[in-house]
Amino acid sequence: MSYHSIFMRTASALAVTSVVGVAAYAAAPEAGAVIGNQAVATYQNAAGDTITVTSNTVETVVQQVAGVTLTADNTETIAPGGKAFLPHIITNDGNGPDAFSLTAVEQGTGALDTSALVFYPDADMDGVADSATPITQTPTLGAGEQFGVVIEATVASTATDTDTILITAASVLTAAVASTNTDTLTISNDAIVELVKSMVADPGVNGIVDAGDTVTITLTYSSTGLAAANNYTVQDILDANLVYVPGSAQWSDSSGALDDDNGSTVVDATNGSGESMSWDYDDGQTVNFSISSVGSGRSGSVTFQTTISDAANAGIITNKATQNVDGTAFPPSNTASVTVDNQYQVAIADTAYNIDGSINPAIASATDDDAARDDVVTESTDVYQGGVIKQEFVLTNLSNSPDSLTVDVSNVDFPDGTTFRFVGSDGVTPVVGPLGPLAIGESTKVTLIAQLPSDLAPTATTNYTAALTTTSEGSGVTDTSTAEFDGAILAAAVDLENNVAGVEGDGAAPYNGGTVPWITNATDPGVPVTFEMLVENNGPVSDSYNLSLDQALPDGWSVEFQLADGTIVSNTGTIPAGQSQTINVIVTPSDLAPPGDTPVDIKVESSVSGQGDRIVNQVTVNEVYDVAIIDDQSVQASPGGIVDMLHTVTNNGNVTITQGAIQDTGLTDFAGAVFYDANNDGVLDASDPVVDNFNDIAGGLAPGASLSLIYRVQTPSTATTGVSEIGTITLDGTLNGTQTDRDTADNAISDTIVIVSGDMTLTKYQYIDADCNGTVGTFSKLRQDVNPGQCIRYKIEAENTGAATADSVIISDAAPGYTSVTNCGGTCSETVLPAGSTATITSSNVTSDHGSILPGGFASIEFTVQVDQ
Known part of the structure; x- marks a missing residue:
């Protein structure tokens, strides 16, 4: 309906406020987000009545825009005829998925005369190309996602001096949106050494390793400069999860293992060129080697082995080495890595386990009646018909990464009709879904609650068992345990009855034969039904009983348990032996309950012994036409x-x-x-x-x-x-x-x-000021499209279409979400009509005072908001 056509009358005061709350957004809205704005007007008529007028809603849809950042500039030294490897990272700064084309252009006068500039993918962004297949475009990146590349630059043997390369990443969505870096290459006749580190796992696949796997680390040095690299040293501080294998170090220029214990200044080997090697492992996590001189054009490597620690958590292990020549630091090696695979193992038992598989007796089941640590939780205490058996189990995450565990139970030979449920370590909170995540080696407890049928025959001997299974959410790995009950089933000592002659339901008889409820009461939706019950304590000692329904009522239904005086309770209170307590069970169907029958399964249960009884009555909901x-x-x-x-x-x-x-x-x-x-x-x-x-x-x-x-x-x-x-x-x-x-x-x-002789209407309009410079557009009430960073010009117009003057006209509005009020540096300031009107502007609110508006006249304000970017 059109509110402004409902309320047409003389106006003595008018106030307009936005019904869209103001919200602050720190980043550009995602593509497809809707910016909505609507105004509300209130004013008083001649009779003093307060009238409300609501404007139309104007909506603006945020379009996808491109954005990209390229990092970072590189400065490298290179020998004539050599190669440089230049890493860069592309970030999608747009508000939707995009890919980016890649170009590299030499900027100088040809001093370097680069003969090839080739991009290779570096998806893990470690500064080392992932493959030898050149690329000219990134894969599609989501908003905010990053991707790495490495540029291989080759220079001619005649190259001299310094030159720059302009690197450009341009949006495929909008080619004009681009980002650039400038790499600087300098030809040098001095020593240049590149150090590359690799870590190869055995038997790992594609860098994925497990605890105990061997990782061979190779430090390859290449003297690419024209001068020899004298007094060349390398230091590699190993990650704590890379355990050095003593005696495994070898130099490519000599045979036999290097001595770990000679110290960093003792010569371990000499090659055919007379260059000496000193190797040292400090019995901690640091290896060092020094070479007296690495001749120009020479390369070599040092290889040693490590093993993945048993304590290594799942995830990436990264390492890089540092180097210097004659005491001057040179660029470090690339960052090499291996990934420790998730290794999953879980346990459920009567006790916790340690990571090494040993028993942890400090965390054990509090309900296990046998002394053995045998994965079986035994309960030997006698229970009553309809009673509950509680058995606590310990779950342990033995994986090398955090994991969540589910727990399930399968009935082996508990009586038919037994129901099972789990509660958490507090013994109360139901377990719904996975437990965790549990840290590596962490344990938690769960309790299995078995509810026996209330009509179960008493017996002096039992041997009930159920199988429990815990499952890793991360892998599906499982472990099993057993719940065992060998106590007696005692005759029920509580009887729940209807307090209505002929349909009491005496004894352990939930139904009146088969599945027939004892009592059926009819009612309307939302109208409560009362069942008067008796709870009889037939046991030898006083007891109290919890009151509940052994079912879930339909959505919107409710139940209350009341004493005869109307007190709402959830427990009968103490009932002496041989006595009873009257309880009213009040069931209220939902206000929209459909016609039909709904059984109500009423249950009492001793909080001490677990014994219980049930009665099933029924509520019939009438057909209601209203x-x-x-x-x-x-x-x-x-x-x-x-x-x-x-x-x-x-x-x-x-x-x-x-x-x-x-x-x-x-x-x-x-x-x-x-x-x-x-x-x-x-x-x-x-x-x-x-x-x-x-x-x-x-x-x-x-x-x-x-x-x-x-x-x-x-x-x-x-x-x-x-x-x-x-x-x-x-x-x-x-x-x-x-x-x-x-x-x-x-x-x-x-x-x-x-x-009446007066009338007032309120209308809201908009257009897009794409450049936020006050450009005049055509106002419309229709939906518009807008990009982050662009502006929306709004106009709110109050029209007096009646025959009497509207006094004290006030218009107010608020910037909708994703926007803030702006004056575009003075080029799109607010405009108010008629002459003499005034406005108060903040970044989030606009208010204007227009005085009196004659019949046929207008009061309006125009202002601009800018969409976040």
Whole structure:
């Protein structure tokens, strides 16, 4: 419906406020986000009534925009005829998925004369190419995602001096969106050494290793400069999970193992060129070697082995080495890595286990009645018919990474009808879903609660078992344990009965034979039913009993347990031996409960012994037919004017209404009709049909559902101020042909339409100021598209379409989410009309004071918001 056409009257004061709350957003909204804005007007008419007018909603849809950052500039020294390897990282700064083209162009006058600039992928961003296949474009990256590349630059043997390379990453979505880096290469005739570190696992595959695997580390040095690298030293500090293998170090230029214990200054080997090697392992986590000189063009390597520690957690192990020449630091090696695979192992038992597989007796089941640590939890205490057996188990995560564990139970030979559930370590909280995540080596406890059938025959000997399984969420690895009960089943010492002769349900008899409830009470939706019960303590000592339902009621239903005086309880309180307690069980169906029968399984259970009993009664929900319409309205209209009044019809019954008359009466000189607001937008559209019966509504009106009726009334042009008429909409009391509406008091509304001399409407418009520079556009009420960083120009217009002056007109609005108010540096400041109007502006709110507006006049304010970026 159109609110501004409902309330048409003389205005003495008008205030407009946004109904969209202001929210602060630190980043650009994602592509497809909707920015919505709507205004509300309130003013007082001549009679002092407060009137509300709501503007239309204007919406703006955020479009996908590209953004990219390329990092970082590189500065490298290279020998004539050599190669440089230049790492870069591309970040998608846009608000949606995008890929980026890659180019590299030499910028100088040809001093370096680079003959090839080739991109290779470096997806793990360790500065080393992942493959030898060149690329010219990244894969598609999500918003905020990164990707690494390595550029191989080759220079001619005649190259000299210094030159730069311009690296560009450009959006495939929008080619003009790009980012650049500048790499600088300098030709040098001095020593240049490149150090490359690799870690190869055996038997690991693709760098994936397990605890105990061997990792061969190779440090390869290449003297690519024109001068020898004298007094060349390398240091490698190993990760704690890389355990050095003594005696495994070898130099490519000599045979035999290097001595770990000679110290860093003692020569371990000499090659054919007379270059000496000194190797040292410090018995900690550091290896060092030094070479007296590495001649120009020479390369070599040092290889040694490590093993993956048994204590290594799952994840990436990274390492890099450092180097220097004659005491001057040179660039470090690349970062090499191996990935420790997830190794999963779980345990469920009567005790916890340590990572090494040994028993941890400090964490053990508190309910295990046998002394052995044998994965079996035994309970030997006797229980009553319908009682519960509680058995605590310990779950342990023996994996090398955090993991969550599920636990399940399978009945082996507990009696039929036994139900099982788990509670957590507190003994109370139900276990729903996985437990955890548990840290490496962490344990937790769960308790299996077995509820025995209340009609189970007493027996002196038992041997019940159930199988428990815990499962790793990360891998599906499982472990099993056993719950065993060998106590006796004692005769029930509590009896729950209906306090109604003939249908008591005496003894362990939940049903009145088969599956027949003992008592059935009928009621309406939302109307409570009371079952009067007796709890009899037939045992030898006093006891108290918890009260509950042994079922889940339908959604929206509720139950209360009350003493005879109305006190709400969840426990009977202490009942002496041989005595009983009256309990009222009050069941209330939901307000929309459908017709039909619902069993109510009422249970008592001793909190001491676990014994219990059940009675199954039943609630029958009646068919209820009840429709309602709201509310009476009092509106104003000018002579010859039109008003639309929105009314809500609700089905308060529990049966779909498909038939029933909808009548409008009472108007004489005024004319009216009732329309169904089919698209529920509150506005009378050309497609909204006139209705006079629920059978005009496709599918009818479902229980609990509502629909909107728009009552349109037009007044005669000859009507004079003060004349009024009352139109009435009535919903017939006979529904669906033969059924009677339960409550006809809410089946009619009366709308009063009064002829006045004033009228006020409120409208909101927008257009996109793409460059945020105050560019004039065409205002529209339709949805627009906008990019992050662009601006939206709003216009709110209050029009006095009546015959009397509107006084003290105030317009206010708030910047919608994802935006803030801006003046574009002074080029898109607010505009207010008529002359003499004033405005107060903040980053989140706009308020304007327009004074009095004559009939036919307008009050408006224009302002601009900028979308976050």
